[in-house]
Amino acid sequence: MARINDNFTKLPGSYLFSEIARRVSAYRAENPGKNIISLGIGDVTQPLAPTVIKALHEAVDEMSEKETFRGYGPERGYDFLLNAIAENEYKARGVDISIDEIFVSDGAKSDSGNIGDIFSVDNIVAVCDPVYPVYVDTNAMAGRAGEFTSEGRWSKLIYMPCTEENGFTPAIPEKTPDMIYLCFPNNPTGATATKEQLKVWVEYANRNGSVILYDAAYEAFISDPDLPHSIFEIDGARECAIEFRSFSKTAGFTGTRCAYTVVPKELKREGMSLNQLWARRQSTKFNGAPYIVQKGAAAIYTEQGKKEIRSVIDYYMNNAKVIRDGLTKAGLTVYGGVNAPYIWAKTPDGMKSWDCFDKLLKEAGVVTTPGAGFGPSGEGYIRLTAFGSAEATAEAVERLANIL
Ligand SMILES: *Cc1c(COP(=O)(O)O)cnc(C)c1O
Numbered sequence: 001m002a003r004i005n006d007n008f009t010k011l012p013g014s015y016l017f018s019e020i021a022r023r024v025s026a027y028r029a030e031n032p033g034k035n036i037i038s039l040g041i042g043d044v045t046q047p048l049a050p051t052v053i054k055a056l057h058e059a060v061d062e063m064s065e066k067e068t069f070r071g072y073g074p075e076r077g078y079d080f081l082l083n084a085i086a087e088n089e090y091k092a093r094g095v096d097i098s099i100d101e102i103f104v105s106d107g108a109k110s111d112s113g114n115i116g117d118i119f120s121v122d123n124i125v126a127v128c129d130p131v132y133p134v135y136v137d138t139n140a141m142a143g144r145a146g147e148f149t150s151e152g153r154w155s156k157l158i159y160m161p162c163t164e165e166n167g168f169t170p171a172i173p174e175k176t177p178d179m180i181y182l183c184f185p186n187n188p189t190g191a192t193a194t195k196e197q198l199k200v201w202v203e204y205a206n207r208n209g210s211v212i213l214y215d216a217a218y219e220a221f222i223s224d225p226d227l228p229h230s231i232f233e234i235d236g237a238r239e240c241a242i243e244f245r246s247f248s249k250t251a252g253f254t255g256t257r258c259a260y261t262v263v264p265k266e267l268k269r270e271g272m273s274l275n276q277l278w279a280r281r282q283s284t285k286f287n288g289a290p291y292i293v294q295k296g297a298a299a300i301y302t303e304q305g306k307k308e309i310r311s312v313i314d315y316y317m318n319n320a321k322v323i324r325d326g327l328t329k330a331g332l333t334v335y336g337g338v339n340a341p342y343i344w345a346k347t348p349d350g351m352k353s354w355d356c357f358d359k360l361l362k363e364a365g366v367v368t369t370p371g372a373g374f375g376p377s378g379e380g381y382i383r384l385t386a387f388g389s390a391e392a393t394a395e396a397v398e399r400l401a402n403i404l
Pocket of ligand 1: 042107110187215247249253254258259
């Protein structure tokens with residue numbers, strides 16, 4: 001008899017967004033015709049940039065001719081995209097990353113989950129709390145999280161609270177982790193980390209032999225010129241960090257799918273190169289991102305492409321400002337929304353996250369995300385996203401202001 005991976009049976013049911021969807025559809029059934037605005041799920045809404053569309057079309061046409069047709073590509077990505085990434089994302093910021101340290105993929109979600117393949121199941125993992133659920137659940141599936149306890153925590157994970165008191169940046173934990181997940185700008189809190197703050201983590205990881213798994217999916221939303229976009233802007237990070245990046249939020253690729261992971265060659269543990277382990281993992285289990293999609297992704301690095309994606313990011317960040325200003329005026333305490341497309345708002349009068357979610361849905365017809373869904377320290381907060389249309393965002397904020 002085939003046995004199953006019983007780590008899956010330990011995973012708690014009812015994922016955050018399915019519970020939200022359930023409550024929204026119940027509300028919809030009771031209030032037919034009522035216009036509901038979602039500032040909940042973190043998906044983009046604006047179409048792909050014209051320059052990207054043009055590149056996609058051209059690549060499709062290449063596939064129709066015998067001379068330019070492409071079959072399997074390099075598992076690690078085409079050179080034209082690797083070079084464009086190294087040049088525009090790293091060299092332009094004074095960071096030297098060579099193209100054999102970049103691995104193009106179909107998503108940062110899959111990469112940040114799959115990276116566990118190259119690490120021992122005995123490693124101790126530290127995550128922020130609140131956190132992007134992928135880091136937690138993929139480690140639980142691998143058997144690195146222990147048991148899910150009645151307090152809503154995994155027994156083997158180290159939770160690093162990110163609270164109002166610490167400015168939503170975690171403190172070094174008491175127990176030493178082997179793998180440390182960090183995400184800045186942060187989903188869900190919208191918090192950022194300074195170079196000084198990241199330096200503390202890099203030095204800590206190098207001292208203890210830990211590896212930092214750095215999710216920079218939102219780096220394009222940074223407006224403060226002093227904030228680092230990459231962990232590799234910090235000295236010593238090449239010896240202790242892996243970085244995840246994605247075209248999803250930067251260029252609206254959530255449905256088109258393209259991302260990349262950087263594993264520096266200096267990064268070694270137990271005498272083994274993690275770059276080589278990841279290369280081995282990817283070439284065995286992955287056959288590369290589509291040529292057409294990589295052509296589309298590379299187009300964001302043309303002069304015109306850069307302008308177009310910048311204007312979409314500005315559009316979203318203007319929504320973020322509308323949300324921030326509106327909620328602040330209505331008396332809420334809000335965080336984020338300046339260098340990230342997420343606003344992390346404290347619920348009024350210490351209300352529980354889910355109660356606040358229900359209130360905003362029932363009284364204003366606005367969907368948010370309850371902070372408690374991202375971890376115990378998210379209780380008492382709701383997350384709003386700036387990824388809606390400007391019109392819907394303005395209307396949602398007006399409705400919220402009227403009931404708060
Ligand atoms: C959206 C998001 C990503 C991007 O995932 P893709 O699979 O590339 O779409 C990665 N990390 C975080 C924290 C995110 O919110």
